[in-house]
Amino acid sequence: MTEREMRMKTAEIEKITHLDYFNIAISVxxxxxxxDDKELKVLLIKSDFKEFEGLYSLLGDLVKPDExxxxxxxxxxxxxxxxxxxxxxxxxxxxxxxxxxSGRVITIxxxxxxxxxxxxxxxxxxxxxxxxxxxxxKLAFDHKIILDTSLIRLQQxxxxxxxxxxxxxxxFSLRELQELYEAILGVELDRRNFRKKMSIKEWLVDIDExxxxxxxxxxxxxxxxxxxxxxxxxxxxxxxxxxxx
Amino acid sequence: MTEREMRMKTAEIEKITHLDYFNIAISVxxxxxxxDDKELKVLLIKSDFKEFEGLYSLLGDLVKPDExxxxxxxxxxxxxxxxxxxxxxxxxxxxxxxxxxSGRVITIxxxxxxxxxxxxxxxxxxxxxxxxxxxxxKLAFDHKIILDTSLIRLQQxxxxxxxxxxxxxxxFSLRELQELYEAILGVELDRRNFRKKMSIKEWLVDIDExxxxxxxxxxxxxxxxxxxxxxxxxxxxxxxxxxxx
DNA sequence: TCAAAAGTGTTGACTTTACACCCATGA
DNA sequence: TCATGGGTGTAAAGTCAACACTTTTGA
Numbered sequence: 001m002t003e004r005e006m007r008m009k010t011a012e013i014e015k016i017t018h019l020d021y022f023n024i025a026i027s028v029x030x031x032x033x034x035x036d037d038k039e040l041k042v043l044l045i046k047s048d049f050k051e052f053e054g055l056y057s058l059l060g061d062l063v064k065p066d067e068x069x070x071x072x073x074x075x076x077x078x079x080x081x082x083x084x085x086x087x088x089x090x091x092x093x094x095x096x097x098x099x100x101x102s103g104r105v106i107t108i109x110x111x112x113x114x115x116x117x118x119x120x121x122x123x124x125x126x127x128x129x130x131x132x133x134x135x136x137x138k139l140a141f142d143h144k145i146i147l148d149t150s151l152i153r154l155q156q157x158x159x160x161x162x163x164x165x166x167x168x169x170x171x172f173s174l175r176e177l178q179e180l181y182e183a184i185l186g187v188e189l190d191r192r193n194f195r196k197k198m199s200i201k202e203w204l205v206d207i208d209e210x211x212x213x214x215x216x217x218x219x220x221x222x223x224x225x226x227x228x229x230x231x232x233x234x235x236x237x238x239x240x241x242x243x244x245x
Numbered sequence: 246m247t248e249r250e251m252r253m254k255t256a257e258i259e260k261i262t263h264l265d266y267f268n269i270a271i272s273v274x275x276x277x278x279x280x281d282d283k284e285l286k287v288l289l290i291k292s293d294f295k296e297f298e299g300l301y302s303l304l305g306d307l308v309k310p311d312e313x314x315x316x317x318x319x320x321x322x323x324x325x326x327x328x329x330x331x332x333x334x335x336x337x338x339x340x341x342x343x344x345x346x347s348g349r350v351i352t353i354x355x356x357x358x359x360x361x362x363x364x365x366x367x368x369x370x371x372x373x374x375x376x377x378x379x380x381x382x383k384l385a386f387d388h389k390i391i392l393d394t395s396l397i398r399l400q401q402x403x404x405x406x407x408x409x410x411x412x413x414x415x416x417f418s419l420r421e422l423q424e425l426y427e428a429i430l431g432v433e434l435d436r437r438n439f440r441k442k443m444s445i446k447e448w449l450v451d452i453d454e455x456x457x458x459x460x461x462x463x464x465x466x467x468x469x470x471x472x473x474x475x476x477x478x479x480x481x482x483x484x485x486x487x488x489x490x
Numbered sequence: 491t492c493a494a495a496a497g498t499g500t501t502g503a504c505t506t507t508a509c510a511c512c513c514a515t516g517a
Numbered sequence: 518t519c520a521t522g523g524g525t526g527t528a529a530a531g532t533c534a535a536c537a538c539t540t541t542t543g544a
Contacts, residue, residue, distance in 0.1 A: 023268075023310065024269075024270075024271050024308060024310055025269075026269050026271060026340075026351055063269060063340070063351070065268045065269055065349050066342060066349075067342065068340060068341050068342050069338060069340030069341075069351060070340070090337050090338065091337075092335050092336075092337055092338070093314060093335065093337070093338040093353045095271075095308070095313060095314030095315070095353065096313050096314075097311055097312065097313050104310050104311075106271055106308070106314060106353075108338045108340065108351075173496090174496085174497095175495070175496080190534070190535070190536085191495095191496090191497090192497090192498070192499080192535095192536085193533075193534070193535085195497080195498085196498095196499095197533095214494090214495080214542085214543085215493085215494070215495095215542085215543055215544070216493075216494040216495045216496080216541085216542060216543070217494075217495055217496050217497090217540075217541040217542040217543085218495090218496085218541085218542065218543095219495075219496055219497085220496085220497095418523090419523085419524095420522070420523080435507075435508075435509085436522090436523090436524090437508095437509085437524085437525070437526080438506075438507070438508085440524080440525085441525095441526095442506095459515085459516085459521090459522080460515085460516055460517070460520085460521070460522095461514085461515060461516070461520075461521040461522045461523080462513070462514040462515045462516085462521075462522060462523050462524090463514080463515070463516095463522095463523085464522080464523055464524085465523085465524095
């Protein structure tokens with residue numbers, strides 16, 4: 001690189017920096033929750049940014065000018081998990097001036113609930129990994145705050161609406177369901193009271209099958225009644241033309 | 246330089262790569278609630294967009310590149326109401342591609358609760374007006390949806406936290422407080438049960454004064470205990486250098 | 491036969507709702 | 518003296534929390 005080229009680069013960056021003073025980029029970040037091994041997990045990726053070397057971050061991308069923000073988060077989900085038709089809900093926007101090292105980027109956080117078993121796909125590829133929510137101490141950017149906020153939101157939702165089923169396979173036992181609630185809420189629940197409450201809510205249908213492969217008395221299996229199967233997803237991701245990266 | 250380091254983007258390069266995407270404008274819109282004449286009201290302005298001639302819209306502005314989104318909404322509030330130190334809370338972002346006729350604008354909605362009596366200022370100036378929330382049928386842009394979403398959020402908050410006091414003067418009677426809850430929630434409440442609940446919550450302090458100017462037996466006046474006076478406002482608006490418009 | 495979880499009801503504490511009368515004030 | 522809301526308690530219904538024993542299965 002000649003000195004002239006070096007100077008050019010500087011000038012170019014100068015111009016960009018200036019431009020960027022008048023412009024704000026907007027991204028979506030997805031807090032993708034899964035449930036496995038009796039723990040609530042979240043899908044993370046090794047950060048690409050030098051500034052955050054060694055840290056993980058949420059999955060996100062810039063919003064394209066011709067794409068709804070909800071579609072953008074569906075796109076990120078689909079690109080990263082291969083899954084479509086998932087539960088997705090906006091949490092809120094995060095927009096501190098200094099939250100992103102390369103400039104002004106306001107991000108809109110979404111949280112998503114997926115059945116981790118349906119995934120298993122492009123994991124070892126990029127540096128994606130499922131990590132237990134409770135073990136996470138630090139993330140790139142302000143992603144730890146986004147995660148914490150999303151978890152609180154999930155905990156609130158879970159108390160009122162039948163959303164946790166998006167984290168489970170279609171058929172599940174009451175024990176699995178209770179353990180999932182316990183993992184999300186971080187509390188222990190009384191089994192009899194839990195079952196009573198579930199039967200009052202009338203969310204479940206007994207499908208007359210039993211667990212198998214358990215080292216103890218098998219429990220009945222249930223499904224969520226179809227009328228409660230709201231993916232909350234009104235819009236699907238637009239077809240992906242090209243994989244980013 | 247290892248291959249991984251090569252693959253790692255620096256912040257500078259990231260900035261260049263994604264220059265294309267700095268093409269979306271971002272705004273805040275404030276749903277400013279007030280309470281007067283036993284009705285919940287919202288502060289609106291005549292839209293100056295041809296596309297929305299005759300319609301009102303929420304108060305908003307573009308976010309400046311060097312300003313936090315929360316500060317931006319404080320700024321809008323201060324510019325429009327002259328009030329500082331108000332209750333303000335983010336609702337969510339709205340980002341449909343076609344929500345704004347003059348281009349791609351993603352907006353972040355905030356709702357605010359103010360004491361309408363402390364306002365009264367620059368009202369007749371621009372075309373600001375307080376309108377009863379229940380009478381509003383149509384607004385410019387997607388502002389009706391933003392309003393509806395904000396109202397639902399307010400209703401949820403009100404059930405759990407002592408926020409309604411931001412809509413009242415410092416001293417108020419239990420009747421006024423109850424009427425306010427009724428206006429927000431759109432239900433009638435039982436007076437005895439309402440008073441019992443308030444006394445259990447222990448939010449109020451009896452200031453040993455009575456109403457005056459009421460055409461009936463005066464009630465006691467109360468204040469909110471100072472420890473509950475959370476404006477939720479961590480950040481104030483940055484000092485305004487120049488009035489927009 | 492042991493370990494592990496399935497399945498199942500009752501009681502007391504607390505919360506919520508419904509409801510009615512006398513009182514103080516201003517017009 | 519009348520109209521208006523202030524101020525107050527109780528009982529019944531419903532919800533929530535705590536708690537233990539028998540049964541079924543696989544190892």
